[in-house]
Amino acid sequence: MKHSVSLASPMSLKILQSGAILIADAHCAPWRTPFIDFLRALESGEIQTSQLILMGDIFDMLYGPIPRTYGYNTEGLELLNRLSERLEIIYLEGNHDFLIAELLPRVDVFRREDQPLIMSYEGKQIAFSHGDSAMGWGYELYTALIRSRTVLGCLRLIDTLGGGFIVTWLEKQMKRKKHCRPIEHFERLMANRIEELKLDSVDVLIEGHFHQNRVFGFNHLSYINVGAFACNERYFTVQSIQNQPLLHEAVFRKEPR
Template sequence: MTQNKNKIYFISDAHLGRESISLESQKEQKLLAFLSQIENECETLYVLGDLFDFWFEYKNLIPKQFASTLFALKKLKNSGTKIIYLAGNHDFWLGDFLPQQLEISVHPNHLEVSHQGKKLFLTHGDGLAKKDIGYRVLKKILRNKVNIWLYRQLPADFSFWLAQKVSHSSGNYTQQKNIEYQEYLNFAKGKINSGFDFVIMGHIHQPILEKIDKGYYVNVGDWMKNFSYGVLEEGELRLEKF
């Protein structure tokens, strides 16, 4: 039954596959418990990118270490919850597995949606800091279709190993950078002034709910340390921790 599914949930940045086996197990168990807990009340779940620390598909092959999470997402979808996935900067190579096998809607960039009488602008948040020119250039290179085709020619085991090394370096780079917080606020303010009630993102791993004029800038945090998420209920958005 789905009549009580009246809440919209937002999660981001679990980076499944990044950490040690023991830490990954703890993190995954928390995520699985969360997905099970919201099953009876979640109308729509938005995954705002980087659920996986790396994702790449071959024609008949996907990363097997994420099987439990994929099964839980399928179970949630079968319960009547709509799941929408926005690609992040670690999992933007999403292919057709999620939409075809799990019936999860996948979007490469931002989304503009309405729920409960509110207008929402959703994005992962990478590339918004104008001063981070290096990353903005790298993003265009990595999303180039020719480069994706070339990467797919590598043996699968080697490509996954290489991606993990690059991903770890990228994660360390992001953590060491000074977050241009004001740039995110300015971006959110521009969207709010154009009519949005909530500007919601992830990427910086910091849960934030800040009022700007007539709207709110929201960062849902992460599922590595904060285990935080957003909930929209009766037109009001709040941040919670699991």
């Protein structure tokens, strides 16, 4: 399946701000809470930014039509809603957190079908995407099904009638998942995907999803796969691209380990 992206005109592009903070794949859950500490640090002013870009899979299980998943994430959602009153928050939905715009009314939420988001920075066009695009027809079918409100409504009913066994099973799977494994031949795999995406006018593509923390060039394009916050609390700050990388990596530690 071929993918193409309709790029906005330069006058309509969102502006990427210097000092913006990017976070990908925090997989926040009651059993994994460093992202909550990070949001508290933002709220207290310990960490400062005027623009926060969340690259998807911020929550391990957050599905808009499934109210039971809100309970796992109440504190994180409340913190994001408070922060959104005083800073710009952009949220790219991932494959673990979707159909969530109604939960975050002041946050700019971008669905999978609205990605990549193209932003302007220092004369460059920077594309942001969670990363689970151009993954083949099987994945396209799967992701369409899991985002269907009809399918989710049926699953919610079954889960309720079954005493919550579906969400409980999902929780067990999420706890077992390993987030920090290297992917063999990653550069070659990404080159094939980028070819499918046809981002001819984009200078930089930034994605999460794969948790690899890698940078490489593909023809005219600079590709950045940001590291997962869930692995070691990595986050990234946008800096000037004059003679240095676009993103500065930092590691958040609320408490020494």
